[in-house]
Amino acid sequence: MARYVEIHPENPQTRLIEMVVERLRQGEVIAFPTDSGYAIGCKLGNKEGLDRIRAIRRVSDKHHFTMLCHDFAQLGQFVIVDNAQFRLIKQLTPGPYTFILKGTKDVPRMTLHPKKNTVGVRLPKHEITQALVAALGEPLLSSTLILPDEEEPMTDGWEVNEALGHALDIVIEGPVGVDGATTVVDMSSGFAEVVREGAGSTEMFE
Structure with a gap:
């Protein structure tokens, strides 16, 4: 069973x-x-770990994983962004957006979409997540925890532990944003295409 860990939402305990x-x-x-x-x-x-996440989510090898980044310097190391894309991402983050972009050579091939060589990136606005990524010193590879046959992500740590504790190593208890999954924007073709509407406004893409 997973280890269940409660971390303070505003001042995450360093240890x-x-x-x-x-x-x-x-x-x-x-x-x-x-x-x-x-x-x-x-x-x-x-x-x-990738294979375990795919099994939990029941997704194929074409599923876009997301790299959670600590800051723009880190993001720029792992994906290819032009000046216009950089300005747009900077305007919208940190916040509930995932951007799909071409990966650089620093991204392990197993992480990239097998045909498009793309990966999702985002800068979360969340103290616990940011503390984890900062301490790790590199992006945290992730996938939104949406169970098969569901449309919204799970929101309570105890429910995650109850449903998936057997398949995970650690479950962190903490508050989540209340507006649902991220808005996903594919920028890999040179223009912005909204592929999933979520918590982030899509007004600037219309």
């Missing part, structure tokens, strides 16, 4: 964050709160 990060480095898979519901995540390059 707990470091414990979770160490477990991520050892190859474990975690469920954690974000500004748009719960997500499941693992370290970049963790093939077994």
Whole structure:
């Protein structure tokens, strides 16, 4: 069963964050709160972790994983962005948006879409998530925790633990954003296309 960890939503305890990060480095898979519901995540390059997340979500190898980044410097290392895209992303983040972009050579191939060489990136507005990514020192690979046959992400740690504790290593208890999943914007073709409407406004793309 997963270890169930309560982390303070405004002042995440350093020792707990470091414990979770160490477990991520050892190859474990975690469920954690974000500004748009719960997500499941693992370290970049963790093939077994990717396969476990795909099995939990019941998605194919064409599923776009998302790299949660700490800041723009980190984001720019892992995806290719032109000046116009950079300005738009900077205007909308941190917040409930996921952007699909071409990955750089620093992204493990197993993480990229097999045909498009793309990956999702986002800058979350959430203290616990940001603390994890900052301590990890690299993006946290994640997928929104939407159960098969459901349309909205899970929002309560105890429910995640009850439903998936057998399939996870750690479940972090903490508050989530209340507006649902992120808005997903595909920018990989040079223009912005909304592929999923969510918590982020789509007004500027219309």
